[in-house]
Amino acid sequence: MEKLIAGKSVAVNEEGYLTDFSQWDKSIAEELAHEAGISLSPRHWEVLTYLQNEHQNQVALSIRRIGKSNFVDIKEFYQLFPTAPLKTATKIAGIPKPVSCI
């Protein structure tokens, strides 16, 4: 389905995750973050970029992997995205929701 985000019509799934990453840009991230009650700091952007790179490298994202990333630890990740961090951060980053239970 299509959703109007930051004035652009983008393809999303039923949970609101972008289905075509090429449609993602920073204004879309800012609006999705706003919907989640988060205002993006420079550190948020670093983490979002990190997640996008991991996704591009086909790494299956999980909280455990975040903890082992040496980029951001689990505590900080929860501070940046307090509610359901992995779900929220991947949505803002324009990448699919991870399916891991851990």
Next chain:
Amino acid sequence: MNTNGAIKKMMIILSKGTLENVYAAFVLANGARAEGIEAEIFFTFFGLEAIHKQKLEHLHVATVGNPAMHMPTMLGGLPGMEALASSMMKKEMEAIDMPDVHEFLDILTASGVRLWACKLAMDMFHYKKEDMYDGIEAVITVGDFYKQSAGEGVHMLFV
């Protein structure tokens, strides 16, 4: 405010020290946090083994009295059987990216899961707070745990 009965907090009581039960409690707590739900675990009776520094690395699956193991009870009782079954299970867990008990406790505390030890069981087993995993917030009574569970959308689960 209408919250549609959404779960806000999971209060999990872990009373068993077998690997499969400990993991069940940990996965449920971790999964709650991943969904934006608060979670706390109250360790009591044999569940204390999962947070005892000297014991938490040596938990086993139950091979006796566990029909789902599909192993004759007599066989399950043989020396070394539990260790064998446990090491097989641990290999499978590593393969699906499941952390070991200590790392899992680290993940849970970093994710904001609050961990409590049961005072009565601690006294019964003669354990001290310093014997336990450092992330344990306090040794508390059942009454304290109930107070901790107050609020709407709070669910309690006994493992």
